[in-house]
Amino acid sequence: MLLPDHEFLKPASLAEGLALLAAGPGARVLAGGTDVVFNMRGRLFTPPAVVSVRSLPELQGLHERPDGSLDIGAGCRLTDLLADPLLARHPALRTALRAVASRHVRNLATLGGNLCLDTRCWFTNQSEDWRAARGPCLKTGIDACHALHGSPVCVALNNADTPPALIALGATVTLASVRGERQVALRDFYRDDGIDHTVRQPDELLTRVIVPPTTDRVVFLKETARQGMDFAYGTIAARADGHGARAGRITLVLGSLTTAPVVLDAITTRLVADGLGDDAIDAACAGLRAALGPLTNLYSPAAYKRELARTLLRRALLALREM
Ligand SMILES: Cc1cc2nc3c(=O)[nH]c(=O)nc-3n(C[C@H](O)[C@H](O)[C@H](O)COP(=O)(O)OP(=O)(O)OC[C@H]3O[C@@H](n4cnc5c(N)ncnc54)[C@H](O)[C@@H]3O)c2cc1C
Ligand code: SF4
Known part of the structure; x- marks a missing residue:
């Protein structure tokens, strides 16, 4: 698929790049282009200009x-x-x-x-012809979402x-x-x-x-169909100070399950109080659903996402306890 017509702008400095973005409404930032070029080829967006920023010395x-x-x-x-x-x-x-x-x-x-990275949706990250068969959505022109019917916002x-x-x-x-x-x-x-x-x-x-610098324990886990190529079904990053089951501060962040990464503040407060024992980890996994909000069937069924979130949380907390 050919790229839609656009002006290619390659500023030599950050100041020049910012001036181009301020002057050109609708101009798209282009860095490595590994996502933006696909989306332009698929006519998901057709900006009048792209501003290439990857080589800017200030970046x-x-x-x-x-x-x-x-x-x-x-x-x-x-x-x-x-x-x-x-x-x-x-x-x-x-x-x-x-x-x-x-x-x-x-x-x-x-x-x-x-x-x-722009959000992804099984209904829109497709070719223009494929999308035409289904019809537009909130992201591509009308007031409806195919992924979550009745949703007032895009849930990609x-x-x-x-x-x-x-x-x-x-x-x-x-x-x-x-x-x-x-x-x-x-x-x-x-x-x-x-x-x-x-x-x-x-x-x-x-x-x-x-x-910022840290000496805390930190883990990152990703569940995907094929390692070394695919987008995630779900990810988790977990961080704790202290050692073993004791932690005075814990941060848990789930990714790729919803429209924005989810920081699990409510769950961590209880884990800090109870420690990373088996019972506390069970309770954290049981209480996870409420923190996630609406889940869609995009790329994997919502029921699988619920189960995956619990599994990732358990694995991450056990890994922290062992570090
Ligand atoms: C086969 C394939 C597999 C992939 N698998 C994964 C995966 O497993 N995990 C994953 O995370 N990603 C994946 N990606 C998506 C993508 O390649 C990566 O997220 C990559 O890091 C995007 O970086 P880029 O520099 O190419 O961004 P671009 O495509 O250039 O830009 C992406 C978006 O960011 C904006 N942007 C870029 N730089 C800036 C900036 N400095 N300031 C403001 N806006 C900016 C652009 O306007 C655009 O909206 C995959 C892509 C492909 C093609
Ligand atoms: S989540 Fe809904 S509105 Fe967003 S891109 Fe997908 S179908 Fe369109």
């Missing part, structure tokens, strides 16, 4: 700040991040990075592209692998525009709306990702 590089945080350029390729010795201090983040697609895709894909999935790991690590992102810069905690970056799925404004670029 490159990974370095350590004086406080021990890692400062990662949003334009860094996933392959380069995996090869960087500084990333060795965050094994769970490395696991999440390596879980993204295949080596070929990771050679092009960027961290910013993964964090801003956030299927990116790195957000849960980076949320668990307490990462923040920098959003830049001609109006200036702002920092947003990644846990506040995503919205429960598959169309407008992040708080990023159309003229903003995600420029840097800051990962």
Whole structure:
């Protein structure tokens, strides 16, 4: 499939890129292009212009700040991040990075592209002809959702692998525009709306990702049909301080099951009080359903998603206890 007509813009600096985004309503940011190009070929969107940002110098590089945080350029390729010795201090983040697609895709894909990845839906991430047979939806033109009938919002999935790991690590992102810069905690970056799925404004670029230092135990797990190629059925990132069953602070983040990553605050409060014993883990798994909200049959049945969420939670908590 050919790409729709568009203007290809390649700014030489961040300032130039931000000016192009501010001037051109509807312009699409292009990083590695591993998702955006597919979607344009499928006419899911047909922007008048794309602004290529991967080579912008201000979006490159990974370095350590004086406080021990890692400062990662949003334009860094996933392959380069995996090869960087500084990333060795965050094994769970490395696991999440390596879980993204295949080596070929990771050679092009960027961290910013993964964090801003558009939501996916079995009904819309198809060819234009396929979609025409079914008819449009909230994402493509009318007031209806094929995946969850009667839903007032698009419930397409956030299927990116790195957000849960980076949320668990307490990462923040920098959003830049001609109006200036702002920092947003990644846990506040995503919205429960598959169309407008992040708080990023159309003229903003995600420029840097800051990962604070930690000595906590952290795990990342991904369930998928084929390792090394496929999008997740579900993921979890789990973090705890302390040792064994004792933890004074726990963070649990589920991914790929809903429109935005789910931070399980209610469950963690109880686990901190009770510890990571078998009974407490059973109770956490039993109480999980309420925290998940509406589940769809997108890519896997809702009943399977419920069971998978419980299984991922149990595996993650047991893994933390063993670390
Ligand atoms: C075969 C295949 C398998 C895949 N499997 C997985 C998988 O297992 N896990 C997974 O997470 N992903 C998967 N993907 C999706 C995708 O390849 C990755 O998420 C990748 O990291 C996207 O990065 P990119 O740089 O190519 O983004 P692009 O495609 O360039 O952009 C993605 C989105 O982010 C926006 N964007 C990009 N950079 C910025 C920025 N700096 N600021 C603001 N907006 C920005 C773009 O406008 C676009 O909306 C797969 C893709 C393919 C083709
Ligand atoms: S979840 Fe519903 S509105 Fe969103 S893309 Fe799928 S069918 Fe369309």
